[in-house]
Amino acid sequence: MDAEGHERFRDFVENRSSALLKTAVLLSGGDRHAAEDLLQNALIKAAGRWQRIDEPEAYVRQVLYRQQVSRWRLKWRRRELTVAEPPESTGGADASAATDLRIVMRGALARLTARQRAVLVLRYFEDLPEADVARILGCSVGTVRSTAHRSLARLRTLAPELSALGAPDADRSPSRDFSPVEARP
Structure with missing residues (x-):
């Protein structure tokens, strides 16, 4: 990837990662750690093909969905949901x-x-x-x-x-x- 492509990828990750993470959390059943792994793997795949991707967000979302389907097929045991911090409180x-x-x-x-x-x-x-x-x-x-x-x-x-x-x-x-x-x- 050239310098310009690297900069565009960095901007994409900075601007869209929070929205993509929300989708990944929902797809993973609320497991934030699994969602972060899912998103990271999708972004790694996108980085490898960055020069050939026309619509980056659509590509990353499709990778998210397909990777999650692959995880389901592994039939892992359902794990207990753990969180590092209690939910935010606005009163x-x-x-x-x-x-x-x-x-x-x-x-x-x-x-x-x-x-x-x-x-x-x-x-x-x-x-x-x-x-x-x-x-x-x-x-x-x-x-x-x-x-x-x-x-x-x-x-x-x-x-x-x-x-x-x-x-x-x-x-x-x-x-x-x-x-x-x-x-x-």
């Missing part, structure tokens, strides 16, 4: 509710299978269309749809408290959704 009831929601969500995501977690992260955190998720994971759009549906159902089963944490207040007006609803006897 107030709203901050505590947001922290509770993050903890519950992280625990629920960790109990999903790796494929289910990847589909949810790509569809709802990364906000990618189903076709892009299918291309990244190497499966059909129908598989993405059915996996997303089953994953959300499993999340609701594993963590029913998520609906309580995200429930609207009683003083809010009801929804104005007039879409057709199937009537069951």
Whole structure:
């Protein structure tokens, strides 16, 4: 890699590593150490091909997803989540509710299978269309749809408290959704 390419790579890492790390943390089920390893390996692969990469962020994200899929295939034992420091505290009831929601969500995501977690992260955190998720994971759009549906159902089963944490207040007006609803006897 020439000096200009080296400088562009350094700028890319400085500017985008925090966003990429967030994605890696979600993909690894909340294990920050595994996420850091995942991101570091993806950046090493990107550095080796830097001169031939047209869209660096898309390339690194795809490497992240594919490496995580490879890790799932190894079927490692699930490890206990350890953290070096307690979660940050901003104070107030709203901050505590947001922290509770993050903890519950992280625990629920960790109990999903790796494929289910990847589909949810790509569809709802990364906000990618189903076709892009299918291309990244190497499966059909129908598989993405059915996996997303089953994953959300499993999340609701594993963590029913998520609906309580995200429930609207009683003083809010009801929804104005007039879409057709199937009537069951």
